[in-house]
Amino acid sequence: MSDSDPSSELKLEHDGDAKPARKRPRPGERRLQILQTVAAMLEQPGAERVTTANLAAKIGVSEAALYRHFASKAQMFEGLIDFVDQSAMGLIRQVTDRESAGPQQAGRIVALLFQFAEKNPGMSRVMIGDALVQEHERLQERINLLFDKIEAQLRQSLKASDSATPTADAQVAASVLVAFMQGRLQRFARSGFKRLPSEHLQAALGRML
Numbered sequence: 001m002s003d004s005d006p007s008s009e010l011k012l013e014h015d016g017d018a019k020p021a022r023k024r025p026r027p028g029e030r031r032l033q034i035l036q037t038v039a040a041m042l043e044q045p046g047a048e049r050v051t052t053a054n055l056a057a058k059i060g061v062s063e064a065a066l067y068r069h070f071a072s073k074a075q076m077f078e079g080l081i082d083f084v085d086q087s088a089m090g091l092i093r094q095v096t097d098r099e100s101a102g103p104q105q106a107g108r109i110v111a112l113l114f115q116f117a118e119k120n121p122g123m124s125r126v127m128i129g130d131a132l133v134q135e136h137e138r139l140q141e142r143i144n145l146l147f148d149k150i151e152a153q154l155r156q157s158l159k160a161s162d163s164a165t166p167t168a169d170a171q172v173a174a175s176v177l178v179a180f181m182q183g184r185l186q187r188f189a190r191s192g193f194k195r196l197p198s199e200h201l202q203a204a205l206g207r208m209l
Contacts, residue, residue: 031069033059035079042122042131045192049134074136077126081142084123087116088146092153103209106157110177110205113150114197117185121193124185151178158209176208 037058041050048054052073056063070076091112099105117124125131127146132139154174159166184197 030065031079034066034069034076035083038076038080039120039122042125043193050131072136074139077132077135077139078142080123080126081139081146084126085142085146088113088150091116092150096153096157101157101159103158106154106173106177107202107205107209109150109154109157110181111198111201113181114184114201117188117197121188124193124197125189128182128186128189130186130189147178147182150181151175154178173209180204180208 034055037055038050041055041058050073052063052066055076056066059066066076070079092109095105095108095112099108117127122131127143129140129143132143151174154177155170158170158173181197184199187195188197
C-alpha cells in the first residue's frame with residue numbers, strides 16, 4: 001500500500017495481462033492465486049457460497065492441491081481477513097499521522113475505509129460477515145475485533161472536542177459511526193455493489209458529527 005494510492009486492492013490478474021504460464025508456480029504464488037480467486041468469487045453479485053469444489057474448479061486444480069497451501073477453507077478466509085485488517089489499520093494510520101484529532105479526522109477515516117470497500121467489493125462481504133455464514137465462528141470473531149479497533153480509533157479521534165463530557169460523547173459518536181459503516185457496507189453488498197457506501201457521505205457525516 002502506498003501513500004499515493006490509499007485504497008489497497010487485492011489485485012486480480014486479467015487475461016490480457018497474463019504472461020506465459022510456468023509449469024510450476026513460484027513459492028507462495030499459488031497461495032496468492034487462491035486468495036485472489038476467492039476474492040473474485042465474492043465480487044460476483046448473488047454469488048453462491050464458496051466451496052473448495054467450486055474454488056478448485058475455478059483455478060483448474062484438484063481440491064487436494066488447495067489443501068497443500070491451506071489446511072482448511074477457514075484458513076483461506078483468514079488470509080482475506082488479514083488483508084482487510086492490515087489495509088484498514090494502514091489507512092487509519094495514514095489519517096492519524098497526517099491530520100489532527102477531531103471530527104474531520106474521524107470522517108476521513110470513514111471515507112477511506114469506504115474507498116477501500118468500493119475498490120475491493122468482495123472484501124465488503126467479508127467485513128459484514130456475509131461471506132462467513134456457515135464458516136468457523138472464529139472468523140466472525142476476528143471481524144468483530146476489527147470493528148472494535150476501528151471504533152476505538154474513532155473514539156480517540158473524537159475526544160478532542162469542547163464538550164463538557166468529551167469521553168462519553170466520543171463513545172456515543174464512535175458507536176454511531178461504526179453502525180453507520182456496517183449498514184452502508186451491508187447495503188453495498190446486498191445491492192449487488194450498486195449502492196456505493198460513499199453515497200452522500202459528506203452530508204451524512206455532517207449530520208452525525
